[in-house]
């Protein structure tokens with residue numbers, strides 16, 4: 001490609017709503033443009049990257065024996081009513097009516113659609129196990145779309161669904177998918193961790209998330225390099241060995257809310273150091289949702305002021321840790337490293353805090369849950385406990401590190417949740433009808449692009465891993481691309497590289513070198529070749545890798561091998 005045919009859409013200005021590096025850089029480098037909140041157009045440069053993510057994913061899914069399909073974005077309500085999710089899913093599900101007044105939704109996920117397909121297409125156990133997948137546009141009316149395509153309302157997902165006769169077969173495919181995901185994220189060239197996860201609104205028992213490690217990640221994950229154990233902190237809390245539990249307090253629902261309020265926001269609000277905060281939560285009390293902040297145990301808690309969120313808050317002040325702990329009726333440190341939740345309605349705060357911190361239970365039912373708009377029962381908070389940096393992993397093999405991650409993939413063993421509700425059965429070996437069991441496997445294709453930038457960037461722009469770069473090589477001819485001698489050499493090098501199967505962007509704009517360089521650095525091309533008159537005489541180009549400190553001379557003849 002030549003910049004004359006492939007114009008770069010780089011811009012200097014960063015949009016006011018861009019909070020994190022990837023969002024800023026995706027706009028500045030001209031990868032995406034915003035159409036409306038959480039809705040983006042992919043420009044040619046961005047689309048090249050998105051397609052690479054898709055292609056690697058597709059190749060590895062095919063290798064694993066999954067079959068590609070393409071399901072509709074628009075889905076009839078009837079199927080969602082069969083599983084009960086039409087009512088349960090909440091406002092994230094974009095619903096609409098057609099001209100005949102029939103209910104539809106824009107698919108946020110496709111369990112209902114694939115289960116309908118499977119119950120119609122699959123007849124005999126001989127067709128099992130089978131895995132279908134698609135790479136398709138999803139719509140979720142996120143309460144707070146943000147971070148560009150990282151948390152958008154319309155996005156591309158790879159979603160796969162497997163069907164089985166028995167648990168052993170599901171486990172086998174699940175293991176294959178786990179390995180396939182590992183291969184995919186390795187091929188992307190990203191640092192990631194697979195962690196035990198909560199299965200949330202999708203349901204099912206066993207589940208793992210794949211997180212790209214990045215400080216801007218919305219999730220906290222706990223892992224140890226000397227142990228196989230790794231978990232989303234949410235789940236780690238439920239899994240960690242129990243401590244001494246003080247007596248219970250009162251009924252409430254605990255609802256996780258990683259997306260509603262950032263740690264930064266809530267910690268600022270409470271005037272506590274954000275680095276000491278693990279997560280924010282919505283605690284649903286009997287009367288109103290409360291916002292809570294979970295801190296590491298070693299913090300110094302200064303008087304907390306809560307006064308600003310209208311409708312939810314009334315002022316609350318605590319003097320010290322001791323006071324809070326006393327109000328909760330538990331011994332300081334009784335849970336090992338103790339965490340504190342600070343609900344912000346004054347009159348109910350102490351009781352809720354004690355509930356939360358201690359994870360105590362009572363004759364009332366206690367639940368922990370996912371996003372507060374989806375009201376789904378999850379494991380009891382009885383087992384809830386903070387996990388902090390340095391804790392021993394449950395297998396005792398290593399100390400836990402807590403890092404922030406971006407959830408880019410999620411795999412689940414669904415069991416019969418959907419197949420039973422929708423009566424997706426098959427004739428088994430004994431000639432009897434048997435309900436199938438299912439797994440499902442998602443990758444946030446568009447989120448991966450943003451996550452790669454979160455992991456790879458500097459003050460000059462994006463640093464793509466080779467596999468995801470829109471082009472591998474940028475050729476920058478000097479002297480405004482004017483002399484015939486220069487043009488001949490540049491064209492030859494350009495064709496040689498293309499013939500070797502390398503993707504090249506030749507900057508044939510007649511612009512200053514500095515201008516070219518800053519564009520190529522901003523868009524993150526891994527290899528840059530500068531060709532000038534001096535090199536013409538000596539038969540060399542000036543090569544500089546995107547992260548190299550200095551350039552080096554490479555002879556024309558060795559260039560292709562050097563780059564490959």
Ligand code: ATP
Nearest residue numbers: 149150151152155157407408409410442443444447
């Ligand atoms: P999150 O916790 O970030 O809201 P999720 O758990 O709701 O994600 P899943 O239902 O597990 O998402 O969907 C599979 C994958 O789709 C996620 O792992 C993530 O990579 C991607 N994804 C989910 N929501 C969005 C979104 N709003 N924008 C971009 N990608 C998303």
Ligand code: MG
Nearest residue numbers: 140142259371
């Ligand atoms: Mg979500």
Ligand code: MG
Nearest residue numbers: 200209407410
């Ligand atoms: Mg999630």
Ligand code: MG
Nearest residue numbers: 200209407410
């Ligand atoms: Mg998920």
